[in-house]
Structure formats: structure tokens, C-alpha cells
Amino acid sequence: MFGKGLGAALLSMVLGAGALEQAAAAEPSNGVVRIGVLNDQAGPYSDPQGPGSVASAQLAIKDFGGKVLGKPIELVVGDHQNKADLGASIARKWIDVDGVDALVDFGNSAVSLAVQELAKNKAVILNVSSVTDKLFGENCSPTGFVWNYDSSTIANAMGRATVKSGGDTWFLIVADYSFGHSLQQQIERVVVPAGGKIVGVARHPVTTTDFSAYLVQAQASKAKVIALLNAADNTINSIKQAGEFGIVEGGQKLAATAFYLTNVHSLGLKTAQGLQFVAPFYWDQDDASREFTRRWRAERGTTNAPTHLQAGVYSAVLAYLRAVEAAGTDDPVKVSEKIRELPVNDFYAKGAKVRADGRLMKGMTLYEVKSPAESKGPWDYLKAVREMPAEEIIRPLSESNCPYAPAK
Incomplete structure (x- = not known):
């Protein structure tokens, strides 16, 4: 048996070591x-x-x-x-x-x-x-x-609503990398079961600035909806050049599937007005x-x-x-x-x-770009059309094929 003094000292050492281990654990591995x-x-x-x-x-x-x-x-x-x-x-x-x-x-x-x-x-x-x-x-x-x-959320939010409003034929202009390919798969997955039809697809390099060949194909297809499955400068250039071809004036609708506030700013309200896109945040x-x-x-x-x-x-x-x-x-x-x-x-x-x-x-919100007359000042570009809760538009966990998610 240990004496009371020695036992207390050993207990103190054990507790001290534990405290040191706890303190060591409660800090970044490399001090930053x-x-x-x-x-x-x-x-x-x-x-x-x-x-x-x-x-x-x-x-x-x-x-x-x-x-x-x-x-x-x-x-x-x-x-x-x-x-x-x-x-x-x-x-x-x-x-x-x-x-x-x-x-x-x-x-x-x-x-x-x-x-x-x-x-x-x-x-x-x-x-x-x-x-x-x-x-x-x-x-x-x-x-x-x-x-x-994500691509399935964009498709769910945009695809069904557009088909229901009469946009039942689609031509897809697709950025030729995994982002665009994923969007194409998701749009097809939503549009076709909803009663729509994909009448044509054209893929473009992400570095291109000339969309004329793709837009000519889209215009000739007579599709009611021309979906731009690209982003940033690609989307801006697509919309600008679509204006030069008179696509919207001819009765076809442009759908921007990955669109940003900076795109609206670059295009200007006169060119971008009426475009709809989904986003999870707007500064105003x-x-x-x-x-x-x-x-x-x-x-x-x-x-x-x-x-x-x-x-x-x-x-x-x-x-x-x-x-x-x-x-x-x-x-x-x-x-x-x-x-x-x-x-x-x-x-x-x-x-x-x-x-x-x-x-x-x-959740996300469906926004529409304002007309110049509707805007009240700098960066006042968007108006909310419909708020959509996450459960309505994000692919459910029950359909997930993530190997780390619990078995359904």
C-alpha cells in the first residue's frame, strides 16, 4: 500500500498528465x-x-x-x-x-x-x-x-417550372467540362419526364469567346428554350451574341442556369432584363x-x-x-x-x-433581372420571384449514392 502522501502525489501526476494531454489536443496540430x-x-x-x-x-x-x-x-x-x-x-x-x-x-x-x-x-x-x-x-x-x-438543384428549380409554363422544347449550349456535362445530365433528367424534349446539344470549350456557331444551331432548332449551361464570361458572351442574332426577339427564350450578379452588371439591365436564375443569396x-x-x-x-x-x-x-x-x-x-x-x-x-x-x-430564390425603369440605383438589379426551400429543390438523401452517407 502507498502512503497517503505518495498516493496523492501519484494521483496528482496522473491528473496532470491527463490535463496536459487534453491541452495538447485542444490546439491546432502545427500551432496554426x-x-x-x-x-x-x-x-x-x-x-x-x-x-x-x-x-x-x-x-x-x-x-x-x-x-x-x-x-x-x-x-x-x-x-x-x-x-x-x-x-x-x-x-x-x-x-x-x-x-x-x-x-x-x-x-x-x-x-x-x-x-x-x-x-x-x-x-x-x-x-x-x-x-x-x-x-x-x-x-x-x-x-x-x-x-x-449544384447541378441537380439548378435543374430542379429551373427545369420543371419552365416546362410547365410552356417551354417544352430545349436546345442546350454546354460548357465542355464536368460542370457543363453534369448540368446537361440534370436538365435532361428533369425536362424529359416533365413532358419536355431536348432537340439539340452543342458543346463549347470553356476558353471560347465566339458562340456564333452554337447560337446559329440553337436558332435553327426552333427550340422554345435555349439553355446556357455555362457560367461567368461564357454566359455573358452567349447572351450578348444572342442579342446580335435577334434570338429573343424571334420568340426563343434564354435560360441562364448558372448566373451571377456580376453577369448582370457586365451585361447591363437593358440587355439582361427579364432573365431568370436561381441563387441562394442576394445582397439586397x-x-x-x-x-x-x-x-x-x-x-x-x-x-x-x-x-x-x-x-x-x-x-x-x-x-x-x-x-x-x-x-x-x-x-x-x-x-x-x-x-x-x-x-x-x-x-x-x-x-x-x-x-x-x-x-x-x-434554400434558393428564383430571381428575375429588373428592367432599367425598375432599378432604383447602383446594383439594384434583381427582384425575387419565388423562394424555394431546400427540401423542395435539393436532391433528397434517400436518392444519394454517397458511400459515406448512412444506408437508406
């Missing part, structure tokens, strides 16, 4: 939490994401206090130039050499798919600007998340969104308004930091468990939950 914003910084998709997403991430870090678990939060930035191999190379170095704990944004679905696969269980992946629904389907990850909309939708916009403008040093992608980056980064704090560690698997456990409650997503497959259950 690093977050990487990886997107198109200067290319065709940079306006709706790019440096504006960096400003959103910086603002989220500032709002969190600049530290987590008592250690500093650092931000790094990379430009994947819309090349999957380059994006994967940057991500691999960040994770394996530079100790980056979470990667956010992306914008190019091929980049997202490559990065999410290589980072599985090694880093938290917050897909904000990428649209392929494979990210929470067959290519899902235990440490991967989808924070904005309520007081909270307007307050975020005021602070984002100050952070960015601009009078522009943030897009829904840039707002989503803020929300995703803040949710990640809250999960690190709650988990007491930056271990990606444990942090990911907390992201799924904690509600997301900010101006972007009020009380939203993250499903087992990594999908944030955030």
Missing part, C-alpha cells in the same frame, strides 16, 4: 490553422469569385477574432487557372508541405473533384463555387462539403445581407456588391472555424463531424443543417 482559398483569380470565372472570395474569407476570420483555440488563423491564396492538374498540384503542396487545414471555393468542378479526392481525410474541403452534384454523390468525401447550389434581400455587403465592400475596397458565391465563402469559413473550436482540434475528420453536427446560423444560411453527405441544406 491555415485556410486556403483556391479559385480562378484572374480568368473567365474570377468576377463572381476570385479576389472577392478572398475578401469574404478574410472578413470571416476577422469576425471570428483572428484566432482559434488560442492560435492564429492564416489565409493563403491560390489560382488554379481552371486547370484540374494545377489545382490538384497546389492543393497537394498546401496539404502535404504547408500544413493547410481547410480549402475553400474552387469554382471549376474538375478542380473540385480532383482536390476533394486527394484531400480525403487529410483536409476539410469546402466547395462553394463548384456546381457538379458528384461532390455530394458518388465522389463525396467524409471531409468534403457543398455550400452553394434583407437587413442582414445589406449589413454584410457594407462590411464586405469596406474589406474589398469597392462599391461592387458580393455575389452568392462570395457570400457563401464567408459562411463556409465561419462554419469551419466554429467547428474547429467545438472539436478542440483541427483534425479534419473530427472537425467534419462537428460541421455536420452544428447548425449554420448566419446571414447566408439561417439555422441550416449539413447532411451526412456533406450538403448544406440551404
Whole structure:
């Protein structure tokens, strides 16, 4: 038997060791939490994401206090130039050499798919600007998340409503990479069962600026709806050139499936008026969104308004930091468990939950571009047509083929 003094000393040593282990666990693995914003910084998709997403991430870090678990939060930035191999190379170095704990944004679905696969269980992946629904389907990850909309959501929100309103024949102009291909599959999946018909498809390189050949095909098809399954500069150029061909005046309707506020700004209200698209955020939708916009403008040093992608980056980064704090560690698997456990409650997503497959259950709104006469000032571009809850438009978990989601 130990004496009381020795027993107390040993007990104190045991408790002290436990406290030290607990303290060691409750801090980042390398003494810092690093977050990487990886997107198109200067290319065709940079306006709706790019440096504006960096400003959103910086603002989220500032709002969190600049530290987590008592250690500093650092931000790094990379430009994947819309090349999957380059994006994967940057991500691999960040994770394996530079100790980056979470990667956010992306914008190019091929980049997202490559990065999410290589980072599985090694880093938290917050897909904000990428649209392929494979990210929470067959290519899902235990440490991967989808924070904005996706191809099946866009198809559900736009396809059914358009067919019901008489747009029953479609011609698809498709960006020739995984984003566009995924959108095409989803549009076909929704339009055809709803009674519509796909009368033609034309695919274009993401780097093209001349859409005349594709638009001529679409015009000749006599389709009631010409769906632009592309984004950013590709969409802007498509719409401008469609105006030159008199497509809308001829009775055909343009449907922008991936569209952003910056697209409206570039086109101008005279050209863009009447276009409809879905988005999870608009800077002027309520007081909270307007307050975020005021602070984002100050952070960015601009009078522009943030897009829904840039707002989503803020929300995703803040949710990640809250999960690190709650988990007491930056271990990606444990942090990911907390992201799924904690509600997301900010101006972007009020009380939203993250499903087992990594999908944030955030509703969308169908917006229509205002006419010049309806606009009351700078960046007053959109009017809400219909709000759609997440359960109505996001593919249900019962249809998920994510191997990490619970068996249905």
C-alpha cells in the first residue's frame, strides 16, 4: 500500500498528465490553422469569385477574432487557372508541405473533384463555387462539403417550372467540362419526364469567346428554350451574341442556369432584363445581407456588391472555424463531424443543417433581372420571384449514392 502522501502525489501526476494531454489536443496540430482559398483569380470565372472570395474569407476570420483555440488563423491564396492538374498540384503542396487545414471555393468542378479526392481525410474541403452534384454523390468525401447550389438543384428549380409554363422544347449550349456535362445530365433528367424534349446539344470549350456557331444551331432548332449551361464570361458572351442574332426577339427564350450578379452588371439591365436564375443569396434581400455587403465592400475596397458565391465563402469559413473550436482540434475528420453536427446560423444560411453527405441544406430564390425603369440605383438589379426551400429543390438523401452517407 502507498502512503497517503505518495498516493496523492501519484494521483496528482496522473491528473496532470491527463490535463496536459487534453491541452495538447485542444490546439491546432502545427500551432496554426491555415485556410486556403483556391479559385480562378484572374480568368473567365474570377468576377463572381476570385479576389472577392478572398475578401469574404478574410472578413470571416476577422469576425471570428483572428484566432482559434488560442492560435492564429492564416489565409493563403491560390489560382488554379481552371486547370484540374494545377489545382490538384497546389492543393497537394498546401496539404502535404504547408500544413493547410481547410480549402475553400474552387469554382471549376474538375478542380473540385480532383482536390476533394486527394484531400480525403487529410483536409476539410469546402466547395462553394463548384456546381457538379458528384461532390455530394458518388465522389463525396467524409471531409468534403457543398455550400452553394449544384447541378441537380439548378435543374430542379429551373427545369420543371419552365416546362410547365410552356417551354417544352430545349436546345442546350454546354460548357465542355464536368460542370457543363453534369448540368446537361440534370436538365435532361428533369425536362424529359416533365413532358419536355431536348432537340439539340452543342458543346463549347470553356476558353471560347465566339458562340456564333452554337447560337446559329440553337436558332435553327426552333427550340422554345435555349439553355446556357455555362457560367461567368461564357454566359455573358452567349447572351450578348444572342442579342446580335435577334434570338429573343424571334420568340426563343434564354435560360441562364448558372448566373451571377456580376453577369448582370457586365451585361447591363437593358440587355439582361427579364432573365431568370436561381441563387441562394442576394445582397439586397434583407437587413442582414445589406449589413454584410457594407462590411464586405469596406474589406474589398469597392462599391461592387458580393455575389452568392462570395457570400457563401464567408459562411463556409465561419462554419469551419466554429467547428474547429467545438472539436478542440483541427483534425479534419473530427472537425467534419462537428460541421455536420452544428447548425449554420448566419446571414447566408439561417439555422441550416449539413447532411451526412456533406450538403448544406440551404434554400434558393428564383430571381428575375429588373428592367432599367425598375432599378432604383447602383446594383439594384434583381427582384425575387419565388423562394424555394431546400427540401423542395435539393436532391433528397434517400436518392444519394454517397458511400459515406448512412444506408437508406
